[in-house]
Amino acid sequence: MSLLSPPPSADGSTTYCRKQKSLGLLCSNFLGLYNRDGIETVGLDDAATRLGVERRRIYDIVNVLESVGVLVKKAKNTYHWLGLGAIPKALEQLKEEGFRNNDEHVDVKSGKVSDDEEDERVSSHSVSLHEKSDLDSTHKTSGSFKSGSVTENRKEKSLGLLTKNFIKLFLCTNSDMLSLDDAAKILLGDAQNPSLTRTKVRRLYDIANVLSSMNFIEKIHHPETRKPAFRWLGMASHPNSQTRSATGVAHIESKKRAFGTELTNICFKRSKVGDQEVKLFDLQSQRPPIKPGTHGCNSNQGLGPFSHSDPVTLSKSCDGESNKVNKTQDLENLASNYRPKYHNQALRDLFVHYMDAWKSWYSEVAEMDPVGVI
Template sequence: MALSYSDIINPSSKHHTYSRKQKSLGLLCTNFLTLYNRDDIDVIGLDEAASKLGVYLFIYDFYSLLAIMIKKRVERRRIYDIVNVLESVGVLARKAKNKYSWKGFAAVPKALQELKEEGLRDNVNAIDKQSNNSAKVVDDDEDEDDDSDSNPNTGSQNENYGIIKSTAASRADHRREKSLGLLTRNFVKLFVCSNANLISLDESAKLLLGDGHNSSIMRTKVRRLYDIANVLSSLKLIEKTHAADTRKPAFRWLGLRGKSENGSGDPLAPFESRKRTFGADVTNICFKRSTLDSSVDGDKSQTLKMQKQMKDENIVTVVERGNFGQDSQQNSGSFQFGPFAPVSMAKVGNSEEVTQIHDWEGLSSTFRPQYHNQALRDLFFHYTEAWKSWYTEVAGKKPLQIS
């Protein structure tokens, strides 16, 4: 049965009843990691990654083909999100256009250490400059509308929070400063530069953005925090939870159980010593916000103050062990297909299902004749080749030859 365009484009259509979770960034990231977390991986091409992450379907009508091409673009867009976050924590490093080198989880402790040092250095610089330059701190709120060069929302990458940037700062800088990667780095710094174990979503957004922004900007930033959190959750660096008192969404730092910390060497495993009972009595970040008015120098100095307070007041959450991990839904090491995986291949690790599928010759003879147009035949061939490649790589099987 050929799927129609709307069947694919519209997830609620009758043929596909995926839940949102099946399409989540976290799941895509988990699949990405499953696919590439191997010793023999050196360079990762984004095209190849997009091809392998369940974007191919056996499609044999024009609309479906069109739909899948659109979907491929969407998946690719998500891959950019994932690689940006992974790069921020050291798992990947950009080599060239479309090319990333795989550093693996072993690189994460070093990256976190660097972020910590960077964050602490930034704070020191910021405090120094602030004391030398007490008068002027730019309110980056206005930055949204004009070309002013204040360090925008995401804060500190470029030296620090609350420093006036040169008026020569380019639009490229402006864009970069808002990047998901930078936001990730600053988000991680919130944890590694303090003893905070649990930070609420609201506080994260305020710390990264500064208080006093309008709700629209804040909402956008919160969306991005969700994106970041989903990827970091897949890495098991954080977990999403709720503040015990308010039940507001919050993020708990799990950290790494790397060699440097306790010798386990399993970077995907949660870092036990900082774990806490789910929903236990945890001090949510409770900054003294008495000075958090919306004065001109509000945002960045507030951020600074908050960060300093986090350290000074040692806003650490009490660690209670055990009874944890109930919502680590994505911890299976196995590959899970996204919504556009082949129908018969809905699960991974199920060798029976895997083995039933690929009679390439049959598929070829069944579907190819429908393409009278050479371009479509080429496209079909391309997809089939990609599918074979994926099948060989992921399922570890050697597909039959298509004649």
């Protein structure tokens, strides 16, 4: 049975459950499947078969993951797996790109601007693009595309580019929270065309679900407008960060669906599952289910992209003190293995900052958690 196949219910039939099919869950399962030692390539057909979904959905996941550096296209149907360790570097590049493009912004403005930027100008929302940083545009990133070509147009609207731009909004601004409306207006098509905007918002939901399943962002509600918003967790994901709990954000433990944050493969009945929802198997951590309301092994999950435990190095959680030591060593090995060799002092400092933050967070978690669990 594939990972996403619905189980038979008591009467032998299978009940359709939308959550089982969510991109967020698919992403978690995808990472659970491939995020381990020895994985070098990912075949799209293989992934689709093993995850029990059609290829189309794999494209969605892969495009978003490629944007954050987890994998890179190698050949037709094949991706090279870089792993979660490549994420910090990818984020740094996005951040750098965002700021760099912001510097070039004047030049961009004088010429043709991307639809994103154009959108920004016609948009009535309050945040200027200069404050929000620039967004990627194929006009700048590729000279090989003829201006106005179908290819360029298609590329401009790609899910991958959209993902990068979405992340840049968080990385290159002071605010760590974006309302759904603002994000859509900044990132997506013609704000004066409701139809186009609606379409683009759908894509934003797709991206947000994947990113939230990886704990890059979380869905919240704006404290004033109560409108849905996304909050960036990736760069400030440890408890020491004041931004995590002291922003005054109204954390609504959403009674609404939170696609992408669910790791539930199983849903016996549509709705009504609610609090009694049973997590049969947490693929993300490769661990048995945790009852709702308890913390146990999962108490510290969900703190940024690092939190997506590598099944190989972290799956032995809950095994006691010796594993805590092993995990620390694993993490240190991981950090040293993936430590970028920055020649840029600023980047080096930034990386050191992240490492310190991570160590600080980890040691705090280790102290809080007597059973050696992340």
